[in-house]
Amino acid sequence: MSAAAIGEPLTRVDGRAKVTGAAKYAAEFEVPHAAHAVMVTSTVASGRITRMDTTAAERSPGVVTIMTPANAPRLPNNGRAAVNPPAGRVLQLLQDAEVHYNNQPIAVVVAETLNQALLAAALIDVRYQSTPPKLDFQAGFPAAHVGKNKIPSMLSEGDVAQGFAAAEVTVEQIYTTPKQNHNPMEPHGTIASWDGELLTLHDATQYIFGVKQTVAKTLGIPEDNVRVLCPYTGGGFGSKGSTWSHVVLAAMAAKVAKRPVKLVLERPQMFGPVGGRPETYQHIVLGAKRDGTLTAIRHDCYSHVSTVEDFVEPSSSQTRMLYAAPVITTSQKLVSLNVGTPTFQRAPGEATGTFALEIAMDELAVALNMDPVALRLKNYAEADPTSHKPFSSKHLRECYEQGAGRFGWSKRNPAPRSHREGNLLIGYGMATATYPANRSESQAAVRFEPNGRVTVLSGTQDLGTGTYTIMAQVAAAKLGLPITLVDAKLGDTRQPQGPVSGGSQTAASVTPAVQAAAEQAVLKLVTLEISNPGSPFYGALPEELDFKEGKLLRRSAPASGIPFTEIVGRNGGAAVEAKASAKPSQDVEEYSQHSWGAVFAEVAVDESLGMPHVRRLTAVYDVGTLLNEKTGKSQLIGGLVWAQSLALEEETHIDPTTGRPVNNNLAEYHMPVNLDIGALDVSALGTPDKNFEPLGGRGIGEIGITGASAAIANAIYHATGKRFRDAPITPDKLLA
Amino acid sequence: MNSFTFRRADAPDTAVEALAHDHAAKLLGGGTNLIDLMKQGVEQPTALIDINPLPLAEITPLPGGGLRLGATARNSDTAAHPEVRAQYPMLAQAILAGASAQLRNMATDAGNLLQRTRCYYFYDPAYLACNKRKPGSGCAAITGFNRIHAILGASPECIATNPSDMAVALAALEPTVRVRGPKGERHIHFADFHRLPGKTPEIDTNLRADELILSIDLPRSSYAAHSHYLKVRDRASYAFALVSVAAALDLDGTTIRSARLALGGVAHKPWRAEAAEKSLKGKPATADSFRAAAELALAGAQTYKDNAFKVPMAKQAIVRALTVAAGEQA
Incomplete structure (x- = not known):
């Protein structure tokens, strides 16, 4: 078997253990x-x-x-x-x-x-x-308060009054998203x-x-x-x-x-004791010139919190960096309710925020009689419009182009209600996806075992995302070994420390540490050998040696390779292990770091029954290097399914008298079933972002849920001519 | 879950005897609803009598036409049965529209009829007010979140809905339910099997506590050529009907000889729309006739805070189902 490569679509290493039940989850341990x-x-x-x-x-x-x-x-x-x-x-x-x-x-x-x-x-x-109990969200607006968050409660860029005064066309609407619970x-x-x-x-x-x-x-x-x-x-999804x-x-x-x-x-x-996504109410105003140039964006958000603790769902985050408007003003306010504390739920902020902003952009495109893709290209941000930093890497233009091409966007007749098949109205919609690229300090260890295998360890987590696989894959690629010779271990605080698996950062944080640990472990082999009189490499300089395909060798004589098992044996027989830490370098602060994507949706609506069906989604992402094309795409697909859930199905209903979640079971808390999901065409550009991390990969766990919900809502508008601004767009709302 | 004794019945009579002996005993078929309710503490039987060993799983032709669905025939087997598909296609459609494949593989036909009505407030004992769970305690749903609740035949005591799809198609097909009690067999017309809530919402059906369902006997049908089951729901599978329609027409050319129409998701029982059926008799099978029937079917509707949408949804679903049943392209 050949050496593993970065990006290779390797099947997840823990797949068999999972489907056979051998993989033990927390509550399954027999204590x-x-x-x-x-x-x-x-x-x-x-x-x-x-x-x-x-x-x-x-x-x-x-x-x-x-x-x-x-x-x-x-x-x-x-x-x-x-x-x-x-x-x-x-x-x-x-x-x-x-x-x-x-x-x-x-x-x-x-x-x-x-x-x-x-x-x-x-x-x-x-x-x-x-x-x-306090349960009425909107009744709490007058007494809303400001919460603590990374993002200040209110931010303004440029002269707000001037920005809107310069507008020739204005779109002003309210968008809402409901309470949700993660329900892993x-x-x-x-x-x-x-x-x-x-x-x-x-x-x-x-x-x-x-x-x-x-x-x-x-x-x-x-x-x-x-x-x-x-x-x-x-x-987990944040819960x-x-x-x-x-x-x-x-x-x-x-x-x-x-x-x-x-x-x-x-x-x-x-439903309650372990968090959930708060309800949001988002007021957006877009001002633009007739040619589509944005003059100003306003995005004011309310979200709810519990009475014991604040948590900001930062729905305005992406509004601060997505489009190149000279004026951008955003705010976040909180309403305390007697409900469980909300928390991070897959793409907190961007999931709900892009639903609102990207429908608003579609409304602006309609008002301007402009193609929605053209409107976004017109306002393409070459640099972060509020931090004014350059982006670490941005290839969103290619996402629009490739997505539109794959989807067949050019065949779209822009007139709403223009495409009918029997009782069905067919619509096409699109939206932009985006999510920040996060990375934290992480540690890992790599161990050369006496039996010829390599163990890679990090005290991180695998949420079903493929952490085991990419840890093994990155270590194997670094050492020139097939993945079958590498064992990944994680999920134990006795292992080197890893960060929270949140904010789509596990891969980008852990794999640089894995690479560093692999280098250190090789260095340890080298050090042992050059100081061991019994070694053919005794007395060599470290830079004269190299490690390839599981063997230490002299660069000048590639055939001189000695398997690491021999080295382990010569040096006492105990495994040779090195630990390393990796953290973002100081210069990442010079960049605004985000991932990007373009999502296109085709939706069929049976409006006399109120039933929508998402026939297909085409999504093209710029997420840097995909470490493993298979597990990576699976995450993006999962994100799209979540987006469809947000757009059409998912909502926690609270009893208006007692504040108790009423649909607190999986029969009545609706998320998509297989039959709801149409054709999914997901691709990634694969352009490395070396300004972000050494392998050039940005996180992929959350971007899939962003934008796509708006693309679906926009397709429903195109199908029916009716604008829906309140998620989820359920049959009772859709019924004509 | 409360402790209970468990025994297997070896003959219908022993099951009936056991019920007569212990009024807090329950029969266990597929368990797809009863076990859920026991876990929730809503049902607390002292004994479970497993009727799966009884020879009641057969689907057999009745003399003179018609089909007998054995009490413990599985929903999946029933939907796949060639005679069901040929003579009662709407029934197969309805069964397949219900629950999930896993649930249908377990659920029995008799058990399907005995599903408790669906209501968040009935299923969660944390709510103190539920006349169905605790007679006289009130109804939390009337002032609560009632998007899924009844619009026809409800009472101030209860606005829950029957969750079955299969039973809606059955309501339109007019079978009888053959049951055995301590005094022998009797037949219950399907229309009389389920009850409206009235002042006794705790009683869902007219099956007595000491009776065992033996079979559901379907009469010969003249509707096989023109029938349709339509379910409107929040997702494509594993969701209860917001509204469902079983529509069947017996056509003479384009004239309606007779019609059958039943609704799901709207009432405490599968709702037979008899006035609408009568109005269709002798009329041309056209959209106008269907719309007039739909108006009649929903004439008595009463809505609550969150379920007013069900009225137009039900009307439009009726028109659509009748249109499809008549053979026009939907």
Whole structure:
């Protein structure tokens, strides 16, 4: 088998383990003597618990312990860990009797079996002093507040009044997106076990080191006393980026029960206690000259937060860099509601923001009687219009051109309602996709094993995205080995530290560290050999040697290669390992770093029944180097499916009286099924962005959900002649 | 889930005896709805009697035409059965429009009729008010989020909807449900099988607690050539009907000899639109006739905060389903 190459569409290395069930997820580990815990959650949204009667529950068979606000261990600082998001949040850890949202954790029941815990939990009698919950988002606008975020609450570029005064055509509209919950297939779950003062957590997470830090700080124990394991994460989408209440509660319960405790959230508990995407209300004004030149953009956003913690859904982010307008003004305001704390959900900001901005651009194109692609090219930003930095790399023009070509955009008759097939109206729409390129410091290790294999390790996560595969692939490519000789290991805080798997940054952060570690490990082989009198390389200068196809050799004599197993054997027989760290270089600050894409949609609408069908999506992305074409495209495809979900299906409905999520199950929380998805044509330019990271790859986990929802909405406009500005565009809205 | 005893029935009579013995016992078919409700704590049977071993899974011709669907015949097998497809194509369409392939493989035909009505507030015991779960406690749905709720035949006590697709097609096909109780067999007209909520929404059907469904007996049909099941839903599969229509026409050339029309997603039971059916009799099979029938079918509709869309949606779906049934290109 030949050496692995960067970009090669290698099949994921953990695929077989996953489909055969051999891959173990957090809650599947068998920890001896583990008891089963159930989280009891509130049934009111606001008030306080006045009485919690656990008498009957305690007598229920198999009950080990019941933890309530009355008897839960007191935590330092009332359980506030002073760890900032994403890792740290304001948790509900039974430290007081206050209720801030419906479905809030209020007790934990531990029993010998899961069913015993569930039965006992149902016997707990909770009395509340309930206060009317704040649930009306728009009613909260007058009292909206400003939150803390990377992006200031209000930003203005240029003379706003002048910008709009210069406009000959103006589009002004309101766009809204609903509450959503991530609902990864694997629910959140934790197994906590104490060995004296040492705590081991099997946890479903996107950030093992974040869990370690947050749990340690919340419990007031040294970080070194906590080990977190998560070899597989069954999807996260942001909900597992933070350490939520149940993780700490499991650790507390295990301490009280004096035995390991397993706590897995039930599906309805995925709605509230572990975050979700907040509702947004976005006011956009676009001003332009008749030739399409933008003179000004305004994008004012409201999103909701809980009453315990702020989280900004920065829907205006992309508005600050996507089009070259001389005037750009944006704002973000927050409305506190009695609901679970919102959090990062796949492309927080850009997913909802591009839905609004890219429909607004389509509305402007209609107002100007201009082709939507031409309008975007007219306002193409050659440099970041608000930071004024050059882009690290931008080939969006090629995305538009290739996308339009692949899709057949030129065949589009611009008139709405111009294409009919029987009862169906057919429409074409397009939009721009964009997402920032993020990268953090990461560590990795590479180990030459005595058995001839290479192990690559990093304490990162694989959310189903392909981290195992690209770690092995990058290490194999660097060392000139086939991927079959490389084993990737991740998901253990005893491994070199990796960053949070959020912000589409895992690959771009971890693979430079893998490359550096591979170099260091080779250097270690070299150092051992040149100082070992038994080696043919004894006394050589390091630069005279090279490592190829698993062999150390003299550059001057390529046939001199010695397999690394021989070197390992000669030097004591123990594996030769090196660890390395990689972080973004200082000069990345000189660039505005983003990924780009163009998405084209064909939608058929049966308007007398209100039913849409997305027949096909064509998307062309500029995401730098794709490290693995297969796993990479899979992520982009997943993003497009999410975009269709946002556009047409997904919404968490809250009961207007009690604030309880009503459709809290996967039968009624709708996301696309296979039958909903049409033909997906996804491609990437593959132009490396060496200004961003050494292999030139930018993140791909989130860009797929951006823009595409607007492309679908724009296609629906083109099909029907009716503009829909409120996601999701469900049959009740679409019905003509 | 509460503890329960479990036994397998070896004959219909032993199942009936067990029910008579223990009024809190439940029969277990595919379990696709009952087990969910037990997990939620909504259903708390003390005993489950597994009727899958009973010889009730056959689909057999009835003397003089018609077809008998055994109680434990699987939904998937029923939809794929050649006689069902030939004589009652609308029934096959309806079954295949329901649930997911996995659920249809487990769900039984009798069990399909016994699905509890769908309502968020019924399924989640965290809501204190639900007359169906706890008679007299009120209805949280009437003032709650009621997009999926009933527009026909509801009561101030309950606005839940029957979730079945299969039952909507059956309502239009007029079968009888053959049941066995302690005193022997009886036949229930399909129209009388499910109930409207009235003041007793806790009772979904007229099947008695000690009765076992043996079969669903379909009469010979003159509608096979012109029928259609149309389901309007939020996604293409695995979603309950917002509105569904079973439409069937017996045509003499272009004149309607007789019609059958039933609606799903709109009421506590599969909703038979008899006045609309009568109005079609003797009329030409045209859009005008269909539109007039649709108006009649929805004449008594009452909507709530989030479900007013169902009225125009149902009317348009009726017109579309009748149009397709009449044989015109949709």
